Amino acid sequence: MMTNTQKHKTVTIVGTGVIGVGWITRFLANGFDVIATDMAEGAEERMRAGVEQAWPYMKERGLADEASTNRLSFENNMQKAVKHASLIQENVPEREDIKREVLAEIDRHAPEDAIIASSTSGIMPSTLQQDCNNPERVIVAHPFHPVYLLPLVEIVGGEETTQSTIDKAKTVYKQIDMKPLVIEKEIEGHVADRLMEALWREALHIVNDGIATTEEVDAAIIYGAGLRWAQMGPFMTFHLAGGEQGMRHMLKQFGPALELPWTKLKAPELTDELKEKVIEGSEIGAGDLSVAELDKQRNEFLVRLLDLVEEYWPKPQTIMKDE
Template structure:
């Protein structure tokens, strides 16, 4: 089956994630129709797009892209009636998602892909009442979508292989880094990985090993810098020295595996909550959420620009495969 060409994207739900998705699609040259029932949604959405535009444009502006190609309606059926791709971003409530996707299924063209940004609910749950569940899929971004390339893609039990294939291709075409999950599981993958890290961070804070600001520094000035370049498996390949990953697995991995038993399972008490809140407020040092977010996105866009010099798929090619540069 030939994939439906995408010219118009519908954004369903325009909170933080939906507004960020809308910005990304606009910067990539699509017509975007957004819908949300909240009375203040349109004003908040347009304000978000205006504020995020320069950062998003620095990463991937295409000719003809404009915030003027954004339209808004509170009518759900109208928003998706002529959509070529739907990106849903409603609150994380299973019963709401099930009802909403049944409505999207009825109101949208039958060959339009319906993608959910759900961070924790599986598509098998969400598609339960759809008449055409084969075209429904999870397309879970990492926040904020107009900056972070990652999108986790996973279907439900009734999602077709063609939908998975076409969704992966579409996200890649619009500058995302789609990763296909081979199995459904609550929370998908990226959130589970960061939850595992944060559990140990919270444990160390609770045990008095270090304070909140220092725990952030340990991550962002240590492993976080390396993770911005390559993932843990490839990093351990380097950690193995001349013997690479095989040497690491033979000599260092057994010690690391043994240490897993020592990792903490903190008890989230009111006292721990207050410790973290107070520590974060000191670390923020009076800077607003918007100011911190803008600084984060500026730094991330600079990192992405550096990474783009070597291509989007990882480290540069081997020496014999490098392209020659002309002066």
């Protein structure tokens, strides 16, 4: 978290849906001034309610000395909202045409030295910066829900993005207690979402083929791989699976199995029957708990889990560069 001696900054959050509210909460909790803007009717009321709901978890994690929800202001006019920000975080709907138009408008009115970041989960920055007069300051900064708790942010520069923009962005995101992962080569879906998408496709095939229910698939992750993944990723997991010789033995012993057609990389057709299986299974899995109650349970779990993760990480061999 930031200290009193850290330079104070102002950020603007464009789009105040679930991801936007997550960014707002995280910046506020780390002592920033936040200007939010969204033209949707009732946006300010929903935004403030979302921040209020998330704030107790930030208190539990630890607030910066200057942290206050009073540092949040709302501006209906996006042009005015971006005029004094050092970073503008865009969170409008995941449509290329909308994002390009909004980012170009932000670029026309933001300060010359401001960073312009998109939270897009799939669009490449080179595409997003095409209509901007200053494309060198446009990046992707893709977070994960809930943004106020999960620390990973994928930073991706486009063809026109400068290294100084990447470096400045890393500094800002570290100031709000995030783990910036700079992706050197842009690709649709970046890194983490592509990995999750592969698992999601395979899960849909397993349910569609009647091999397991949605609850059984979830249980397979919760009580198996998921427990390990909270501490280490797939490569380190398999390194340990190789015994004393680590990954060298693992690849020799189990590598040939990779050629077996266990998985189906192409997604199954999302038929009405499959949709109903997934919907009904998810509702059964939720039981009597509402989405709001499940959300609360997840947040409480993540707060406790993050404490445990931080106890064991970072290790001497750090994941992130320049940590």
